[in-house]
Amino acid sequence: MADNRVDTRVSMRTPLSRVKGLGASGHGVEHWWIHRVTAVSNIPLIIAFVIIVAALAGSSYEQAIAIVSHPLVAIILLLAVISVTNHMRLGMQIVIEDYVHDKGLKIAAVIANNFYAVIIAVACLYAILKVSLGRILI
Amino acid sequence: MAEVKVAPRPLSPHLQIYRWTWTMAMSVVHRATGIALYGGIALFAIWLVALASGPRAFETVHWFFGSPLGLLILFGYTWVLLHHMLGGVRHLVWDFGHGMEPGVRINMARFTLIGSVVLTVLIWAVALLLF
Numbered sequence: 601m602a603d604n605r606v607d608t609r610v611s612m613r614t615p616l617s618r619v620k621g622l623g624a625s626g627h628g629v630e631h632w633w634i635h636r637v638t639a640v641s642n643i644p645l646i647i648a649f650v651i652i653v654a655a656l657a658g659s660s661y662e663q664a665i666a667i668v669s670h671p672l673v674a675i676i677l678l679l680a681v682i683s684v685t686n687h688m689r690l691g692m693q694i695v696i697e698d699y700v701h702d703k704g705l706k707i708a709a710v711i712a713n714n715f716y717a718v719i720i721a722v723a724c725l726y727a728i729l730k731v732s733l734g735r736i737l738i
Numbered sequence: 739m740a741e742v743k744v745a746p747r748p749l750s751p752h753l754q755i756y757r758w759t760w761t762m763a764m765s766v767v768h769r770a771t772g773i774a775l776y777g778g779i780a781l782f783a784i785w786l787v788a789l790a791s792g793p794r795a796f797e798t799v800h801w802f803f804g805s806p807l808g809l810l811i812l813f814g815y816t817w818v819l820l821h822h823m824l825g826g827v828r829h830l831v832w833d834f835g836h837g838m839e840p841g842v843r844i845n846m847a848r849f850t851l852i853g854s855v856v857l858t859v860l861i862w863a864v865a866l867l868l869f
Contacts, residue, residue, distance in 0.1 A: 688775065720780060726790070
């Protein structure tokens, strides 16, 4: 944030505050930016995800294990889970901040949103790793 | 003491005031599909955890997704996913400052709906033929 005033010496802000340039909120455009970055990374990952799920649809237990434990499939699924859970967490926070006006309720909803995203992420990551690494260890 | 008069604060009009346009409708659908995907990803997590749990859990979950209700949910989920993806691409185009003109933005909004429906049918046709 550029400081365009003629004489910045009269400012009440400390030099450190001015250098950081974050203002009263204490943070900048990270939320918006990571939402865009994950939107971009989602595109190829979701295309691959749709193909993988289509291949999994008619498969038996053994076939499904074989597909998910293939390194390329496992890596794509792991990346997709990381990208998607971050994107959906940021997106839902925007929705909450738009529609939940009560302050306490808003904080509770944002925390619940974070918990949900992390639970989904850990459940998926654990399952993919167990299925793919389990086959090596047996 | 002067009386403090509190004038009623102006309120911005809500959805029902406006005439529906393509861009407005697709904006609403983009957010709605995002919320649906947010809940729907739990189905994928359940499927993966069932796969990691063993054959019995997997058979139960697999049976559900193979049932008419399960297939309907998966078909709907495919469309929701593709609509949100095409809508997202539209937003990325806007982020670079392109496609803001009236004709272009309405065509882009129409394309998100038509494109997502066509792609959904195409994906299911290919999936049913190949797998």
